[in-house]
Amino acid sequence: MRPGRKLLAAIVVGPILTLLLAEGALRLLFPVGRRASMAEDEVQAHMGYGFAYDPDLYWYWKDLPDPTAGIDAHGFRRREPIEQVPPPGVRRVITLGDSQTFGGGVPADQAFPNQAEELLGDGWEVLNAGISGYRSLNIYRLVRKRLMAYQPHYLLIDAMPKDSPREDGPLVERKVAGQGVGEALWNSRVYYFGQLTLRLTGLRPWETLPWPLQLHEVRTRLVDPSQGDLRTSPDMGNHDLIGRYARQQGTEVIFMRYPVQQPDGTVGCMAWEGSLPEGYPVFDACAVLSADGRHSSELFIDNNHLRPEGNRVVATALAAFLVDLDARRSAAPEAVR
Numbered sequence: 001m002r003p004g005r006k007l008l009a010a011i012v013v014g015p016i017l018t019l020l021l022a023e024g025a026l027r028l029l030f031p032v033g034r035r036a037s038m039a040e041d042e043v044q045a046h047m048g049y050g051f052a053y054d055p056d057l058y059w060y061w062k063d064l065p066d067p068t069a070g071i072d073a074h075g076f077r078r079r080e081p082i083e084q085v086p087p088p089g090v091r092r093v094i095t096l097g098d099s100q101t102f103g104g105g106v107p108a109d110q111a112f113p114n115q116a117e118e119l120l121g122d123g124w125e126v127l128n129a130g131i132s133g134y135r136s137l138n139i140y141r142l143v144r145k146r147l148m149a150y151q152p153h154y155l156l157i158d159a160m161p162k163d164s165p166r167e168d169g170p171l172v173e174r175k176v177a178g179q180g181v182g183e184a185l186w187n188s189r190v191y192y193f194g195q196l197t198l199r200l201t202g203l204r205p206w207e208t209l210p211w212p213l214q215l216h217e218v219r220t221r222l223v224d225p226s227q228g229d230l231r232t233s234p235d236m237g238n239h240d241l242i243g244r245y246a247r248q249q250g251t252e253v254i255f256m257r258y259p260v261q262q263p264d265g266t267v268g269c270m271a272w273e274g275s276l277p278e279g280y281p282v283f284d285a286c287a288v289l290s291a292d293g294r295h296s297s298e299l300f301i302d303n304n305h306l307r308p309e310g311n312r313v314v315a316t317a318l319a320a321f322l323v324d325l326d327a328r329r330s331a332a333p334e335a336v337r
Helices: 003-029 031-036 040-045 112-120 136-145 179-186 189-200 239-248 285-292 308-331
Strands: 051-054 058-061 091-097 124-128 154-158 252-256 259-261 267-269
Touching (some): 058 136, 091 136, 154 239, 154 308, 252 308, 267 285, 285 308
Parallel strands (some): 091 154, 154 252
Antiparallel strands (some): 259 267
């Protein structure tokens, strides 16, 4: 081979071999991430449940049903069987959010949606569609792609305002050119650690590929002086789109104010004045937990995951809220909007 060709081959082949070796080494070091199609620290944070790339949702359950995660064939975290169409006389609520809604750190029957269903009793179904790391963009797409087929009367949205880029296109719902590249990078350890390195050096560019980290740390940018105040950005958040779409389908949306544990032992709230769309019912879980009066460590496992008792406090208030809202809507449907 001529010297020029050898040099060209070294320039082209060398980096490729280096990347492949790095990918292989990282996969050996982080085998759980490989099995779960997620990065190691995300797996540990959300109890190792398995996710797979989805061209529309970015990630979704790898297998349905998933007995390990307690996910049924419909994608809900529950044990009781359901039909796709609600039985006559049953009010169906679908709760959507991240691992706070899912019930990270507690058994399925202790998550607040599941406890609320138990408290409501006959005549109600509260389906837990929470997925670890989900933000309003994932939720908006999940509602359109899968959940409206279940004919919910209510959607409860437990997501932080301005938490993700605004929806910028239609659902794909089919194989598209370039999907294989996106899926490969979504599962790539090299890509993940590259993005993580950028964050550690203070750089947080918007990724254009559907990796969970893309949406996971958005809230830190809301208060990043170098990025400006994204709380007023028209390019952030999807709550109003969710509400508008659901009402077009005949479903009412309830926005839940997202509670968090503060370092001083109080309950904080990932919401601010005017951060949620006007004209929709709001369930104030932050106020409910604050009014309980206990130190936040008795209600929260960590920053945002609730203990069984914290879930119970939220569930009790949510059950009462739903009964009251449904009664008012039955009496005067337009009065509660």
